[in-house]
Amino acid sequence: MRKPIIVGNWKMNKTNVEAKEFIVEIESYLNGNENAEYGIAAPYTCVKTCVDNAKNLLIAGENVHFEDNGAFTGEVSVPMIEELGVTHCIIGHSERREMFNETDETVNKKIKKLFKSSNIIPILCIGETLTQFEEGKTEEVIRTQLKNALVDVCGECASKLVIAYEPIWAIGTGKSATIEIAQNSCAIVRDEIKNLYGTEVASKVRVQYGGSVKPENIKEYLAQEDIDGALIGGASLKVESFKAIIDATK
Numbered sequence: 001m002r003k004p005i006i007v008g009n010w011k012m013n014k015t016n017v018e019a020k021e022f023i024v025e026i027e028s029y030l031n032g033n034e035n036a037e038y039g040i041a042a043p044y045t046c047v048k049t050c051v052d053n054a055k056n057l058l059i060a061g062e063n064v065h066f067e068d069n070g071a072f073t074g075e076v077s078v079p080m081i082e083e084l085g086v087t088h089c090i091i092g093h094s095e096r097r098e099m100f101n102e103t104d105e106t107v108n109k110k111i112k113k114l115f116k117s118s119n120i121i122p123i124l125c126i127g128e129t130l131t132q133f134e135e136g137k138t139e140e141v142i143r144t145q146l147k148n149a150l151v152d153v154c155g156e157c158a159s160k161l162v163i164a165y166e167p168i169w170a171i172g173t174g175k176s177a178t179i180e181i182a183q184n185s186c187a188i189v190r191d192e193i194k195n196l197y198g199t200e201v202a203s204k205v206r207v208q209y210g211g212s213v214k215p216e217n218i219k220e221y222l223a224q225e226d227i228d229g230a231l232i233g234g235a236s237l238k239v240e241s242f243k244a245i246i247d248a249t250k
């Protein structure tokens with residue numbers, strides 16, 4: 001049985017004061033016996049505040065560099081974020097791929113680095129653009145992105161992965177993928193993991209859907225066979241809507 005994992009992605013939002021208020025409120029709402037894991041991916045400026053105030057919530061980074069240290073102005077490394085206490089880290093979010101030159105190659109380096117030097121679990125993001133979707137290339141894109149991201153990643157590591165399928169046309173647009181599209185794509189993700197690593201690893205990997213997930217639609221996504229959670233942007237920013245997400249998935 002795969003335990004659902006529901007992670008809010010704050011992106012470039014929240015000061016330390018705002019982060020503390022949110023985490024404290026949500027912690028008082030959770031009792032630790034939920035059927036799902038809940039987490040927040042926070043900007044590094046407030047990760048420590050989040051970790052210090054979290055008990056049941058998992059705290060994740062939103063990105064990390066693949067070198068330990070060096071002349072990489074503005075970047076942070078795996079030892080640095082491990083020291084902060086994050087348990088997960090988003091890798092290859094489409095906003096980083098589209099705006100900050102993240103490539104399948106750098107995604108692969110970051111995933112290998114996380115597995116090699118830490119216990120931090122990557123939340124690997126993949127997903128097609130609107131044009132690729134309209135041209136019927138979703139399956140090809142998913143399979144290629146996965147293959148490239150997981151070059152030289154062993155099966156034991158891969159089984160721990162969280163993979164977020166996020167169609168780019170559904171992110172921040174309010175236009176979420178239909179349940180059928182989301183399930184179908186997440187099934188393709190699992191099938192590609194099966195091709196790469198076999199049935200056992202494929203049965204362990206957790207696959208999230210992301211893209212305009214809200215309290216009103218999360219339950220139906222999670223009811224799908226191959227959807228084991230969600231990565232949530234906009235609806236994770238307000239305490240009330242994150243509580244509603246928890247209520248819908250308890």
Ligand code: PGA
Nearest residue numbers: 171172211212232233234
């Ligand atoms: P959204 O963002 O929920 O606002 O669409 C999802 C994401 O970018 O992970």
